[in-house]
Amino acid sequence: MIRKPLRPLALVLEARAAGRNPGDIERENIRARHEQARDASRTRAESRLLVLIFAFISLFALVAVRMGALAISDPVEHQTSYSGPSIIAQRGNIVDRQGRILATNLDTYSLYATPQSMIEPELAAEGLAAIFPELDEQELLKLFTGKRKFLWVKKKLSPEQKQAVHDLGEPGLKFGPREVRLYPNGSLASHVLGGASFGREDVAAAEVVGVAGIEKEFDSFLRNPANGGQDLALTLDLSIQSAVEEVLRGGMTLMNAKGAAGILLDANTGEIVSLVSLPDFDPNDRPAPPTKGNPADSPLFNRAVQGVYELGSTFKIFAAAQALEMGLVTPDTMVDIRGPLTWGKFRIKDFKDYGAELSVHDIIRKSSNIGSARLALQIGAEKQQEFLKSLGFFEQTSVEMVEAKGGKPKYPADWTELSTITISYGHGLSVTPMHLAAGYATLVNGGFKVTPTLVKQDFYERGPRIVSPETSRQTREMLRSVVKDGTATFGNVPGYAVAGKTGTADKAIETGGGYYEDRVISTFASAFPAYDPQYVLVVTLDEPELSTGIEPKRTAGWTAVPIAAEIITRVAPLLGLRPEIEPVTQAGVTTSSN
Amino acid sequence: MKIIVYAAIFMMVIAQGFWAYTENYETQKSLKTAKQLQTEIAAARTQMGVLNAEWAYLNRPDRLRDLVDMNFDRLRLLPLRPEQFGQVAEVPRNGVLADDFIERVTVSVLEVEE
Numbered sequence: 004m005i006r007k008p009l010r011p012l013a014l015v016l017e018a019r020a021a022g023r024n025p026g027d028i029e030r031e032n033i034r035a036r037h038e039q040a041r042d043a044s045r046t047r048a049e050s051r052l053l054v055l056i057f058a059f060i061s062l063f064a065l066v067a068v069r070m071g072a073l074a075i076s077d078p079v080e081h082q083t084s085y086s087g088p089s090i091i092a093q094r095g096n097i098v099d100r101q102g103r104i105l106a107t108n109l110d111t112y113s114l115y116a117t118p119q120s121m122i123e124p125e126l127a128a129e130g131l132a133a134i135f136p137e138l139d140e141q142e143l144l145k146l147f148t149g150k151r152k153f154l155w156v157k158k159k160l161s162p163e164q165k166q167a168v169h170d171l172g173e174p175g176l177k178f179g180p181r182e183v184r185l186y187p188n189g190s191l192a193s194h195v196l197g198g199a200s201f202g203r204e205d206v207a208a209a210e211v212v213g214v215a216g217i218e219k220e221f222d223s224f225l226r227n228p229a230n231g232g233q234d235l236a237l238t239l240d241l242s243i244q245s246a247v248e249e250v251l252r253g254g255m256t257l258m259n260a261k262g263a264a265g266i267l268l269d270a271n272t273g274e275i276v277s278l279v280s281l282p283d284f285d286p287n288d289r290p291a292p293p294t295k296g297n298p299a300d301s302p303l304f305n306r307a308v309q310g311v312y313e314l315g316s317t318f319k320i321f322a323a324a325q326a327l328e329m330g331l332v333t334p335d336t337m338v339d340i341r342g343p344l345t346w347g348k349f350r351i352k353d354f355k356d357y358g359a360e361l362s363v364h365d366i367i368r369k370s371s372n373i374g375s376a377r378l379a380l381q382i383g384a385e386k387q388q389e390f391l392k393s394l395g396f397f398e399q400t401s402v403e404m405v406e407a408k409g410g411k412p413k414y415p416a417d418w419t420e421l422s423t424i425t426i427s428y429g430h431g432l433s434v435t436p437m438h439l440a441a442g443y444a445t446l447v448n449g450g451f452k453v454t455p456t457l458v459k460q461d462f463y464e465r466g467p468r469i470v471s472p473e474t475s476r477q478t479r480e481m482l483r484s485v486v487k488d489g490t491a492t493f494g495n496v497p498g499y500a501v502a503g504k505t506g507t508a509d510k511a512i513e514t515g516g517g518y519y520e521d522r523v524i525s526t527f528a529s530a531f532p533a534y535d536p537q538y539v540l541v542v543t544l545d546e547p548e549l550s551t552g553i554e555p556k557r558t559a560g561w562t563a564v565p566i567a568a569e570i571i572t573r574v575a576p577l578l579g580l581r582p583e584i585e586p587v588t589q590a591g592v593t594t595s596s597n
Numbered sequence: 598m599k600i601i602v603y604a605a606i607f608m609m610v611i612a613q614g615f616w617a618y619t620e621n622y623e624t625q626k627s628l629k630t631a632k633q634l635q636t637e638i639a640a641a642r643t644q645m646g647v648l649n650a651e652w653a654y655l656n657r658p659d660r661l662r663d664l665v666d667m668n669f670d671r672l673r674l675l676p677l678r679p680e681q682f683g684q685v686a687e688v689p690r691n692g693v694l695a696d697d698f699i700e701r702v703t704v705s706v707l708e709v710e711e
Contacts, residue, residue: 093646104653110643187653245658246676498679573676582679 009033093182093232094211095225097196097218099241100276100459102234106196106218106286108211109185112165112178114157115206118147121175130171131156134164147175158201159183179206184218186286192244194280194305195237195404195457198289214289215303217457219405236459238274243267246573247277254566255281255544262545263566264306264436266455267574270444270536272463273453275402276578280306297513306543308400308407311433314543315508315559316490317443317528318429319375320478323367324446325390326378328474334364334481340373346421351376367481368489370505372428379427384418387426393452393469394442396434403457410435429506436526440541443528447482447502447536450475483533494529494564496571498582502536503529503567505559510546522546525559527567537580542567 009032015025097106121127124147132140135157146154159181160168168176184199197216201209212226213219221235247265255263267277284290284302293301299310326332337360344351353371366374379387391397397414400407413433415422425431437455444453445466452466470478482502486494490505506526509518526543530536547562548555556562575582654660665674 103656104649107650107653108646109650110647185650185654187650188657189659191658242658245662249662496679572679576677576679576682581682 095230095232096234098234098236099239103241104187105192106184106186108182111181111183112160113181114160114168115155115177115179117153117175119152121147121173124148127171127173127176134167181209182211184211190283190285192239193283193286195239195278196286198286216404220403237457238276238459240276243574243577244277246577247570248279250570250573251279252281258544258547258549258562260544260547262306264543266307266436266440266541268440268444268455268539270448270530270539273455275455275457278307305406308402308404308435308437309409311410311413311435312524313430313433313508314439314526315429315506316370317439317504317506317526319367320504322375322378322427323363324470324474324478325382327477328470331381332363334477335362337362338366338374338377340371342373344373344376346424349421364481368484370490375427376424379423384423387423388418394445396438400437400455402437402455429508436541436543439528440539443530444539445469446475446478447530479533490560491527491564494568496568499531499571499575500533501529501531501571502533503527505564507558523557525563527559527563529567531571540567540570
């Protein structure tokens, strides 16, 4: 830039010649220069302002546009990363101990109708009645031509049925996706599984909720999406359950019993390998609960964990074991069994006269009521209660089924001497067969308390010690002798050294007031193999009657025992137990087992 | 000198912008693939559920038992019995059974049956 001089010589000379002050020229030039500079800076400031205005307007416009875009767009979950496997909202499967499916889900459809969008209600009604024989054409037509705007036609459709309905081509018939619970094995283990039905229902989906059994007990676990559809593994074994059920069903028919229950329990861990209650039902089509009659006669009733019965002589072993544990007797101690034993107005007799005295061992072997009563009297009411309580006979079992809470034992509020006597041989105290199985497992496994469970775990905690290993061993020997040459000789299974105790108890009249003459509950509680019990099996028959002989036989030795023996023959090989030659009993040598 | 630095920074900004742009689209593509895979997995899972259910249904003990009964002539299948447990000695060595084997097994079976 060419700078203009503040005092140009030409003008200074001119001013001097004219006699003017040359300083004025300089001032004038400075002023002009200042003005120029001011103008320049003003222009610059103005342009900066313009830029700023533009910048702010653009930024605000951007914000406004973004806000507008957000306001008019549909909300979308912002996904910046892949979140691993998606949440599986399906109800978890129930599987057996080997992972075989007991309950699973199946995608299917429900059928509903919107009558106002129907074109030909008559044809639709006719078509539906042809596809579903249980639907009535006239009734459907009445519904389709009535005032209703929405109605369910079928809750579950099979794929074939869906296609058939689809082929009707009626726009007023619509399908809603449904997930249904499927029990592929039908009635097998029905009491354990229980069943499921729909909870809250909508056109698009319906919630599946457990209504009974393990489905209800573990409903929140199975439904919890956080579990990612994780399987619930049970301790049941499908093939063993099936074998037990088959044998028990056959036996029940043969013995003309109206019901039966079978429990196979791991004697050490308390795992329930099989739990059967007959009659049973199909959980895919669970019958409605009975509204009249005795609920215990309904197929829904679980005799194994819900039914409380006086289980008779099977209880004698508890009296004997306690007497041994307390050191009151040894298996060889002779006990006076002269009868009848009179207590107040009650007279206690044995099944037949066994003579003047029997050893404790023989009291169990021959099942002497008087002998057990004498043992119980030695023990005393208080100690007896304590012992039975420690075995869990005073409260419901903790089996993981809602029904188990209904199996509350019945025991006398006032535990008199007479109660002590009758309870020693299994009358006056009602428990479920599950209680009995757990009690037997505790006695034979070396003396550790067993808590029956249906849920497979990696590790089972050993319960507290109830009886000493020595008492447990003596108990096993006594129980073994019952099968060898006592009341349960039909229970002998070669190679498996079955030990057990029979029990035949008259049924109490439901309305109260005494016992039936000709109705019994016959039970066989057993453990095998006797020298190192792995499993406990309890078989209970409700009102069995074997009418092959001259007079009908109802005792457990004739009814429950052969069935139990057949079950053991069938399932022991399946359980992987190899038949073994029984070791000779070594008197006085203490053997321990875990 | 300054101009070179400015030019370098400018180029870097452009390059980073380009990188961010491609990265964005790559991510979106991956997310899309993941979503698609998930849909496929869900479909496969449903199918697997149906197949598992069908397998369990076809293998239900009742049906197998009926099939065994129906085909007894050909298969001759019977429930597993305790007698069917063998011993190591029963396995023929070089196709020949040990001499004293048959006697021993017979004795042990007799003992078991007592």
